[in-house]
Amino acid sequence: MQTRSWVVILLLVAVAGAGATMQGRPDTVSGTLTRTYTIVADTDLTGDVTCAVADATPCFSFSVPGVELRLNGYSITGRGDATTGCGGTPTTGEVGVTTNGQSRAVVRGPGLIQRFRGHGVQVTGSREARVEGLTVSTNCGSGIFVLASSFSALIEGNTTLRNGSTVAGAACGGI
């Protein structure tokens, strides 16, 4: 009887330990992405990311609330031209990062998001999203765009450069 109790206790400790390990270890990503990277846990860039995803699809998309994408000083680069971005004509949906309706999503710099043919970061359908410490450059649309479906976002400490579009009636730019 006593042996059985110890086995049960050890099993419980092992299961709890495994859970703690899985929660404590963030996902990591670097290199070339050919499909949208779905964020399901805290995620760290461990190198530069080049996005070669399909037209009109995001590079990174949150799918759970309350987690972070941390750039750690690396870059996320889209398919726009290095000098002209998209030349003024955006491709809807082709964004660097979308919060995709997830609340308390966090995109945290330092790091560079550049050359997307849509917005660099799109905060959509989210409450209390945070976008902090990024450099956002040469995107077509806005560098960081908070849609009408989002509330109580914090956009803090970012640098936005050379973003915009030429579409009449669709004013955009840095933030």
Place this chain on the structure above:
Amino acid sequence: MVGHNSRVRLNTSHSNGYSDPPDDFGIGLVGAASGNVIEENLVTGNTNGIYIAAAVGKNVIRENTVVGNPPIQVATTSPAARALDIVNLAPATQTEFDRNQCLTALNAPCPAIAPR
């Protein structure tokens, strides 16, 4: 930004926007954006610095430095373009301006270089 009840603070926006049409910006409130606070940002060299569209709700613009918008080349080659440090197209009661530094504006308290 079209969202609501958000804070945009301590950001730097440079060199954003095309000049044709001249409605791009460093920081913008468009659509029906309301309840937002835009504060302590540095906004220079954009087509427009801070752009507030006609249909937005009540928002606060305070303690920003918004100068050098647009670059002088835009004013030279596109003199008809309405591009300024602050462009406010919303009704006068909708936007609260407080202690911003700016030189050129439409419907905003500029110039103000040493705001009190």
